[in-house]
Amino acid sequence: MTDLEFVTTHRRYLHAHPELSMNEFNTTRYIKEVLNSLNIEYTTPLNTGVIVELDGNSDTTIGFRADIDALPIHEENDTEYRSLTDGVMHACGHDGHTAALLLFVKRCHDLKNNGLLKHNCVFIFQPSEETMAGAKQLIDAWGGSMKMDAVFGVHLMPDEDTGLYLYRDDEITASATEYRFYITGQSSHVAQKHKGVSAVEALMYVAREVSQIQQYHLDGLNRNIVHVGQMNAGEAINTVASNAYLEGTIRTYEADDLNTVTRQMDKIRQSAQLLYGVDVALKFNEGYPATKNSPELKTVVDQAVKNINGTSVLNDKPYLFGEDFSFYREIAPSYFIFVGAKDDSKGFNSSLHTARFDFDEHVLMNVADYFEEIVKVF
Incomplete structure (x- = not known):
């Protein structure tokens, strides 16, 4: 052979x-x-x-x-x-x-x-x-x-x-870290939506703020990605959503940039809770460091x-x-x-x-x- x-x-x-x-x-x-x-x-x-x-x-x-x-x-x-x-x-x-x-x-x-x-x-x-x-x-x-x-x-x-x-x-591939937001509100009938706590409203806020991290909080000369990969929310067409979820990936080359992203995400978590009355859990995986030759x-x-x-x-x-x-x-x-x-x-x-x-x-x-x-x- x-x-x-x-x-x-x-x-x-x-x-x-x-x-x-x-x-x-x-x-x-x-x-x-x-x-x-x-x-x-x-x-x-x-x-x-x-x-x-x-x-x-x-x-x-x-x-x-x-x-x-x-x-x-x-x-x-x-x-x-x-x-x-x-x-x-x-x-x-x-x-x-x-x-x-x-x-x-x-x-x-x-x-x-x-x-x-x-x-x-x-x-x-x-x-x-x-x-x-x-x-x-x-x-x-x-x-x-x-x-x-x-x-x-x-x-x-x-x-x-x-x-x-x-x-x-030095750097040939990026670090890869996954993040996940778990948002918990309170359900109610849409006819009495003022009695509920909308996880959807909080989700829209979280998604918007996460999408701004790369533009406003990281050095524009560095190569970074803060990506929203999936999100979902709600249980029925006529109820206030009691649960929402958002996940994505972070790609960076510098440890300081990754720390900036994770700190900013935690601030988003805290502010979503204060603004919308929901509970928000934020979890990161361990991730892969950047590959450096x-x-x-x-x-x-x-x-x-x-x-x-x-x-x-x-x-x-x-x-x-x-x-x-x-x-x-x-x-x-x-x-x-x-x-x-x-x-x-x-x-x-x-x-x-x-x-x-x-x-x-x-x-x-x-x-x-x-x-x-x-x-x-x-």
């Missing part, structure tokens, strides 16, 4: 059998089966996900990460390997990341058997990137045994042409891309995606890049998290080649 056949076979199986965050049991089983067929040992610190450690010829240890979970999206592609699970799809390329890392593990295992693996390598098949911060859970579970000198990660990017490698020092690793990345005849693109600004690769920076210097996967001639140009996202498996060779050069250059 050629390397291209290897990644194509495994990627297409994974694509047809997607699983949501922290439920990647079949995916984990499949990864183990592939590793078993290659006589490669592994560990499983969590219920899902796999870690492989290979000893090389130095005291340096380099980590490489792939995420393995899918999204709650119904696939609209008509391919032989389309998702077999209604409402679940690998719409973010994690099937490709996993297949590429499997190929890289296979290559490194061959190098080790021939005494040619330059450094110790850790291969992280990580669950739950899309939700619940699988990276953080894995780091906490693995504990002190996760000692590495650097960690590298990639993400396919269907908005950029195949052959491009996109990165920058360690500048001291850039020369390694530059040389690796050059060695595989890739085209480096140094982004002048970060992406506003959230990415839990950010947590690996807590344990080692890290560097995260985007690998172009767009090919208009073949119809591969649908963006991430869309129902028609797909790519040519040749791009997975680019990922494996890049990782292999990292080991050689480091």
Whole structure:
């Protein structure tokens, strides 16, 4: 089996059998089966996900990460390997990341058997990137045994042409924090609406004020998003609404900006209660920090891309995606890049998290080649 056949076979199986965050049991089983067929040992610190450690010829240890979970999206592609699970799809390329890392593990295992693996390598098949911060859970579970000198990660990017490698020092993706307002009023018949306490009235106020935070309370030169994603209210057409709900996401690069947003939201919560007589609860999730690339690793990345005849693109600004690769920076210097996967001639140009996202498996060779050069250059 050629390397291209290897990644194509495994990627297409994974694509047809997607699983949501922290439920990647079949995916984990499949990864183990592939590793078993290659006589490669592994560990499983969590219920899902796999870690492989290979000893090389130095005291340096380099980590490489792939995420393995899918999204709650119904696939609209008509391919032989389309998702077999209604409402679940690998719409973010994690099937490709996993297949590429499997190929890289296979290559490194061959190098080790021939005494040619330059450094110790850790291969992280990580669950739950899309939700619940699988990276953080894995780091906490693995504990002190996760000692590495650097960690590298990639993400396919269907908005950029195949052959491009996109990165920058410091911030490369944003922090991602979810917020939720729960508003409780008092119901009454619309004919006696003065006896009720309208959660709808408070909801309109909260939505309006939240939408103004970015414009009036954050530095206009910084890149931030304060997004209202969903809201609903009421129980019947002829009653005063007793309950309302609003949720959204915050994307920032600076911790001070995130603190400004959360403080302002709490002021909105308090003022809504005073103005409208409702009870308002405000909850934030822990969120993902901004992914920040360690500048001291850039020369390694530059040389690796050059060695595989890739085209480096140094982004002048970060992406506003959230990415839990950010947590690996807590344990080692890290560097995260985007690998172009767009090919208009073949119809591969649908963006991430869309129902028609797909790519040519040749791009997975680019990922494996890049990782292999990292080991050689480091």
